[in-house]
Amino acid sequence: MSIDKDTVVRIARLSRIAMEDDALEPMAEELNGILAWVEQLSEVDTEGVEPMTGAIAATLPQRDDDAEAGTATDDLLANAPEADDGFFVVPKVVE
Template identity: 60%
Template sequence: MAIDAATVRKVAHLARVAEPEDRLEALAQELNGILAWIEQLNEVDVQGVEPMTTAVEATQPLREDEVTAGGDPAKVLANAPKSADGFFVVPKVVE
């Protein structure tokens, strides 16, 4: 897939990025270089390699899933900007 100046102009417009007209061709060449590099990554043999989300093996510390009464409502609402009758008061967002 080759990117030309017209494509860069369109993407810049959609992204609301102002790029001078004389810079579009250089950006197109840079993006084509990046796409060529990505194509090289497709040549790497990844058979048998497990997908990973991080380079460091880590497990999430989990807590017991216990149902509680929520504690003391007065303490829960103490940090609320507004409360009424034991509930949080929030601005209306739906007409």
């Protein structure tokens, strides 16, 4: 797998990361280096082996269907850049 400059531009946009033009090539090289290193794992034959989901045998913990009051609205909104009448306020988004 190899990552080119266009791919870096695309995944940066998907991740909402702003990148300067002159940082794109170095980033592509860096990512390719990481991928090449990880790629060594594919030398191991995993044919017919179930994916391992953890180092210890554990099952998914589950909760009962008991509702508890939500977080106090003021606390919830405390770190919001802007709040209005109980709502989070964000820049206008219209599709």
